[in-house]
Amino acid sequence: MVTTIKNNPLPDYIAMVVIFLMAVGTVFVFSAGANIGRELDLQRFYDFPGLRQILFFPLAVTVMYAVSCFNYRKFSLADGWLKSPAGFLLVLSLVLLIVVLFPQFGTEINRARRWLRISIGPVTISFQPSELAKWSIVFFLAAVCDKFGNSIRLYWKRFVPAFLVIALVAGLVITEDFGTAVFISLLGFLMLIISGAKLWHILTPLPFAAIAFCAALIRSPSRMQRIAAFLNPQKWADSAAYQANQSLIALGSGGLLGKGLGKGICKYGHLPEDTTDFIFAIIGEELGFVGTATVIGLFIVFVWLGILVVVRCRDRLGQLLAGGIVLTIAIQAALNIGVATVVLPTKGIPLPFVSAGGTSMLLCAAAVGVLLNIAKQTGIKNSAAENAENVQLKIEN
Amino acid sequence: MKSVRFITIFLLFLIAAFLLLAGRCFYLQFLRNDYYYSISTKQQQKRTTQKPQRGVILDCRGRVLAASNKIQTIFAEPRIIKRPKSISTKLAPIMDMGAHEICKLITESKNPGFVKIKVGAEPNQCTAAGKIYGIGVQSDWQRYYPMGPLAAHVVGFTSVDNQGLGGIELQYDKELAGSAGQNTFFADSLRRPIRLKQQSSVLSDGVGIILTLDATIQQFARAELLKQYESYEAESAVAIVAEPATGAILAMVSLPCFDPNDIRSAEPNNLRNRAITDQFEPGSLLKPIAAAIAIDAGVVEPNEKIFCEYGNYRGKGFGRIGEYGDHRFGNLTVRQILVRSSNIGMAKIGQRTGKETLYRGLKLFGFGQKTGIDLPGEADGLLWPVKKWTGYSITRIPFGQEISVTAIQLVRAFCVLANGGRPVRPFLVKAMVGNDGQLVARRSSLVARAASHGARVTGHESRNRASAVGFIIKPEVARWIVTDALVGVVNEGTGRKAALEKWQVFGKTGTAQLAKSESRGYSDSDYVASFIAGAPARNPAVVVLVSIRKPNIKLGKGYTGGTVAAPVVAKILERTLNYLENRGL
Numbered sequence: 001m002v003t004t005i006k007n008n009p010l011p012d013y014i015a016m017v018v019i020f021l022m023a024v025g026t027v028f029v030f031s032a033g034a035n036i037g038r039e040l041d042l043q044r045f046y047d048f049p050g051l052r053q054i055l056f057f058p059l060a061v062t063v064m065y066a067v068s069c070f071n072y073r074k075f076s077l078a079d080g081w082l083k084s085p086a087g088f089l090l091v092l093s094l095v096l097l098i099v100v101l102f103p104q105f106g107t108e109i110n111r112a113r114r115w116l117r118i119s120i121g122p123v124t125i126s127f128q129p130s131e132l133a134k135w136s137i138v139f140f141l142a143a144v145c146d147k148f149g150n151s152i153r154l155y156w157k158r159f160v161p162a163f164l165v166i167a168l169v170a171g172l173v174i175t176e177d178f179g180t181a182v183f184i185s186l187l188g189f190l191m192l193i194i195s196g197a198k199l200w201h202i203l204t205p206l207p208f209a210a211i212a213f214c215a216a217l218i219r220s221p222s223r224m225q226r227i228a229a230f231l232n233p234q235k236w237a238d239s240a241a242y243q244a245n246q247s248l249i250a251l252g253s254g255g256l257l258g259k260g261l262g263k264g265i266c267k268y269g270h271l272p273e274d275t276t277d278f279i280f281a282i283i284g285e286e287l288g289f290v291g292t293a294t295v296i297g298l299f300i301v302f303v304w305l306g307i308l309v310v311v312r313c314r315d316r317l318g319q320l321l322a323g324g325i326v327l328t329i330a331i332q333a334a335l336n337i338g339v340a341t342v343v344l345p346t347k348g349i350p351l352p353f354v355s356a357g358g359t360s361m362l363l364c365a366a367a368v369g370v371l372l373n374i375a376k377q378t379g380i381k382n383s384a385a386e387n388a389e390n391v392q393l394k395i396e397n
Numbered sequence: 398m399k400s401v402r403f404i405t406i407f408l409l410f411l412i413a414a415f416l417l418l419a420g421r422c423f424y425l426q427f428l429r430n431d432y433y434y435s436i437s438t439k440q441q442q443k444r445t446t447q448k449p450q451r452g453v454i455l456d457c458r459g460r461v462l463a464a465s466n467k468i469q470t471i472f473a474e475p476r477i478i479k480r481p482k483s484i485s486t487k488l489a490p491i492m493d494m495g496a497h498e499i500c501k502l503i504t505e506s507k508n509p510g511f512v513k514i515k516v517g518a519e520p521n522q523c524t525a526a527g528k529i530y531g532i533g534v535q536s537d538w539q540r541y542y543p544m545g546p547l548a549a550h551v552v553g554f555t556s557v558d559n560q561g562l563g564g565i566e567l568q569y570d571k572e573l574a575g576s577a578g579q580n581t582f583f584a585d586s587l588r589r590p591i592r593l594k595q596q597s598s599v600l601s602d603g604v605g606i607i608l609t610l611d612a613t614i615q616q617f618a619r620a621e622l623l624k625q626y627e628s629y630e631a632e633s634a635v636a637i638v639a640e641p642a643t644g645a646i647l648a649m650v651s652l653p654c655f656d657p658n659d660i661r662s663a664e665p666n667n668l669r670n671r672a673i674t675d676q677f678e679p680g681s682l683l684k685p686i687a688a689a690i691a692i693d694a695g696v697v698e699p700n701e702k703i704f705c706e707y708g709n710y711r712g713k714g715f716g717r718i719g720e721y722g723d724h725r726f727g728n729l730t731v732r733q734i735l736v737r738s739s740n741i742g743m744a745k746i747g748q749r750t751g752k753e754t755l756y757r758g759l760k761l762f763g764f765g766q767k768t769g770i771d772l773p774g775e776a777d778g779l780l781w782p783v784k785k786w787t788g789y790s791i792t793r794i795p796f797g798q799e800i801s802v803t804a805i806q807l808v809r810a811f812c813v814l815a816n817g818g819r820p821v822r823p824f825l826v827k828a829m830v831g832n833d834g835q836l837v838a839r840r841s842s843l844v845a846r847a848a849s850h851g852a853r854v855t856g857h858e859s860r861n862r863a864s865a866v867g868f869i870i871k872p873e874v875a876r877w878i879v880t881d882a883l884v885g886v887v888n889e890g891t892g893r894k895a896a897l898e899k900w901q902v903f904g905k906t907g908t909a910q911l912a913k914s915e916s917r918g919y920s921d922s923d924y925v926a927s928f929i930a931g932a933p934a935r936n937p938a939v940v941v942l943v944s945i946r947k948p949n950i951k952l953g954k955g956y957t958g959g960t961v962a963a964p965v966v967a968k969i970l971e972r973t974l975n976y977l978e979n980r981g982l
Binding site for chain 1 (some may be wrong): 401404407416419422423425426432584587
């Protein structure tokens with residue numbers, strides 16, 4: 001039934017761009033993980049983010065390929081709520097989000113309980129449920145909006161329940177991870193907008209969101225400080241704006257061609273979070289503007305290919321899923337680069353495919369896998385797509 | 398297809414955002430590159446200084462007089478230590494010190510950034526202590542002097558930060574110090590070096606200095622001098638042993654002395670090398686020089702008889718001159734004047750010589766000016782220019798009054814006599830040797846550098862060259878003074894206590910009265926007892942001067958040069974000549 005058209009190069013291009021980004025990421029996580037206090041020890045390679053990333057890279061590619069063979073239309077809710085993985089994914093992430101809040105299971109890192117740690121033999125795998133929750137929201141909303149089609153315009157019957165799902169997930173996340181919660185809500189609303197919800201519907205919960213936002217800001221002095229530091233970086237250069245300042249130094253000292261791969265200095269303790277949130281600054285330091293422009297260029301190509309997938313896709317579920325996936329990844333990348341270049345206040349968002357971090361990388365790879373599957377099927381009119389279109393037409397009629 | 402349009406619009410927005418971010422990167426990385434680069438170098442680099450090893454100072458046979466060793470110092474940084482007690486408790490077992498002792502050091506430190514806990518720590522102590530927060534290890538060079546006070550005044554001493562402060566250490570400080578290595582490293586946030594950025598200067602250790610001093614001879618001289626110095630309860634004493642042919646100083650002792658290893662507890666007054674800094678009226682020691690000048694000028698014949706006025710010579714313009722010990726000499730030959738040390742005879746010789754000739758002669762012998770020995774702080778001595786001479790001067794200077802000299806000047810003058818009238822310049826540094834064992838500088842270039850009067854080169858082949866410089870007095874006059882007159886002093890005159898069986902010694906005694914400090918005239922109880930001698934008379938190998946200042950006259954053991962100084966000279970001569978003979982020189 002599903003046949004790949006040989007002369008459709010779109011999925012190959014997407015895979016190439018993503019794998020290239022992952023390769024860049026692996027190299028730079030390894031480079032930024034350099035530490036003069038510790039030598040690499042292959043016996044305990046899992047303790048080193050640089051070595052860990054070398055393991056995750058092929059794993060992520062494998063996951064991406066495996067998921068790309070899985071027909072994305074299985075996410076459709078058309079056959080009933082219990083037939084689609086999207087719903088299970090959402091339930092699973094809700095359960096994990098609740099579990100992580102209990103001290104017995106959740107692990108605190110940097111004063112936030114965001115990680116689940118599972119020990120397998122000598123290796124401890126850390127897992128961040130909020131990452132999963134983010135993707136489950138995208139998939140779930142895409143599936144729901146596909147199922148209900150244009151009836152999403154109905155305020156009470158369709159919009160409010162969808163909004164409540166977003167609010168529930170965001171509410172669970174917000175206690176420990178403010179930024180991700182905001183990001184999840186933003187994604188949720190974007191999904192609702194692109195699936196055709198009315199604009200004034202979207203505006204109604206905004207006052208509540210604004211109040212929640214302000215309350216969260218006021219309750220946490222560190223967040224206030226970060227905002228203040230962003231507005232006046234010179235004054236806080238040694239405290240709250242330290243990271244931002246160091247990031248600027250790393251980027252700025254790189255120049256046009258950079259200091260050379262592996263020859264950066266900022267990664268030796270000057271720039272914190274160098275393998276995760278600020279890896280972009282390390283790329284800028286070591287490869288200069290050429291490096292940063294290449295990374296940004298790759299993301300632009302990725303978004304452009306995403307647009308092509310969405311435009312070519314004849315199926316509403318495919319469009320929504322592809323749009324959601326590309327949006328999620330691109331917004332994250334833009335936010336991360338914005339933070340690294342100090343256009344935005346400091347916020348811990350990883351750079352997709354590039355930053356160290358297994359959860360983020362594997363889930364992004366899986367999401368791209370879905371995107372690849374959609375891309376493979378573009379231009380094919382099959383019965384399922386026709387059915388979907390028929391349903392749509394009926395509703396419009 | 399509303400959704401597609403929305404998605405496309407959103408994604409195009411994102412592409413625009415990416416392009417703006419790329420623009421931002423361009424701004425930061427290209428346009429503001431210089432600004433951020435300068436900030437980054439400020440915070441990301443660390444300068445380190447490698448301290449050079451200070452050069453060794455060796456005696457002429459390679460025995461170590463001064464050397465620098467690397468020592469580890471364990472220190473604390475009090476300002477970053479919050480709980481001195483717990484740190485001290487941790488540190489105590491490692492250092493084998495009391496915890497309260499360490500705690501006291503830390504809390505009472507005046508410098509908030511640095512307090513020494515232990516100097517010269519063991520490697521394992523350093524490893525263990527370095528792991529404790531707030532405790533650091535620093536390696537330093539420490540100067541040590543294995544021979545202690547033996548040659549302290551010649552070798553000198555250094556400050557805590559290895560700066561030469563005295564003696565050879567000061568004179569050749571630049572050469573000994575070497576130059577530090579300056580490196581700039583990229584540093585991590587804890588200021589640990591990552592890799593080299595720039596090497597602005599290369600570490601170069603100091604050069605080693607080989608002295609003419611022989612530690613064995615130095616030991617002879619010091620031991621003998623110390624014995625006499627103590628038994629006569631003298632104020633101070635100096636001894637110099639020199640090689641007349643070259644001017645090489647074989648030993649130089651100044652008492653009281655100090656231990657360069659423990660400079661803090663030294664009496665500041667004892668730090669100076671009295672052999673070159675202290676001036677005194679030489680008394681009779683000057684007589685052979687003045688006589689040599691007179692004979693050389695042809696105003697007297699060696700065997701000419703001079704009437705010595707029966708011990709009472711007075712005249713208009715020069716007052717009254719008496720003899721030491723109230724001798725009443727009649728006619729004496731020049732030789733007898735020297736042997737019996739007649740003041741009146743010398744005064745008459747002086748009168749015959751004349752002011753100009755005497756002044757020029759003394760100047761040529763090196764009085765009234767530095768000898769140029771390679772030690773700091775040398776005194777000029779005092780020889781008034783002729784126009785300042787009074788009527789007394791021409792009669793007093795020939796027997797060593799109205800002139801101030803240093804011990805080294807006297808040694809030099811006698812070396813000239815012993816060397817057949819050739820100029821001699823005393824020196825201490827034989828050679829400088831680099832770390833690779835290569836000769837950096839020989840005596841000759843050192844002399845050239847010092848470039849002053851009477852330059853001389855060591856070594857046998859260079860003797861001929863030295864003769865080209867000329868003679869201060871005729872060789873035969875010098876030979877007559879040494880082998881006839883001064884031999885007579887030892888064999889039959891005032892210097893009998895310096896006679897040796899094995900070698901013919903020549904010498905001259907000197908007992909100078911010290912001028913009163915409060916009033917005019919000379920003191921009756923304060924003398925400088927000196928004796929200068931050389932042996933063997935035919936071909937002098939060494940010249941030895943011993944000068945003992947203010948021997949305690951109340952002990953009743955005597956105070957003259959012949960009594961106090963001559964026996965010391967004899968012992969030094971005997972031991973030194975035996976030693977040199979056995980050494981094969």
